[in-house]
Amino acid sequence: MSTDRKIIIAVDGYSSCGKSTFAKAIAARLGYIFIDTGAMYRAVTLHALDRGAIRSGVVDEEAVCRLLDCIDISFRYNPERGASDIYVDGGLAEGRIRSLEVSNCVSAVSAIAAVRAKLVAMQQEMGRRRGVVMDGRDIGTAVFPDAELKLFMTADPAVRARRRYDELRAKGQEVSLEEIERNVVERDRADTTRTVSPLRRADDAIVLDNSHMTVDEQMEWFMEKYRAAVGK
Secondary structure: OOOOOOOEEEEEEOOOOOHHHHHHHHHHHHOOEEEEHHHHHHHHHHHHHHOOOEEOOEEOHHHHHHHOOOOOEEEEEEOOOOEEEEEEOOEEOOOHHHOHHHHHHHHHHHOOHHHHHHHHHHHHHHOOOOOEEEEEOOHHHHHOOOOOEEEEEEOOHHHHHHHHHHHHHHOOOOOOHHHHHHHHHHHHHHHHHOOOOOOOOOOOOEEEEOOOOOHHHHHHHHHHHHHHHHOO
């Protein structure tokens, strides 16, 4: 088996496990393309908020669906960050999609069948040439069930809440740890119980519990799994 062949790496798991950060690091290590699918669902949520399809935290599903044909989502490489920023309707949205307002609504938006169908089709097209690291909630089960390497990330909810809290505080957002903890628990419930593509571990996914692992330890763990997947 050639060690140079490109594969698809699916990274699924719970919110605030560091999936995007880890997937970005994997892509940089391997020279692969990184696609942040969670950012795409957040982009749709932001678009819906901006256009009144979500009011006071209540999602109008029909209104969201009507917006799907006019939304424009793109990624542009940012050399200062060494990663891609997401743009919604031509405007930089990298910071806005990470707000607590978006976080509180994104699970409900993600549960809408038409939203998932549109974004899954976009994601499958992005990964058609392989050599891709994609993270989200249903990459290994719905988007790329044939991915050669599937990871499922988890961590203690309290650890995840603290990570999210520190991230938002570092960006200057005034939030309470208690509110973040409630958001984490609610998102877990919403993600695992939704009707369309619920969060679940694929049968052939490898579990990574990074509650007490450093970034370097996670990468060392991953490289062992990657070498096995490509036959190196």
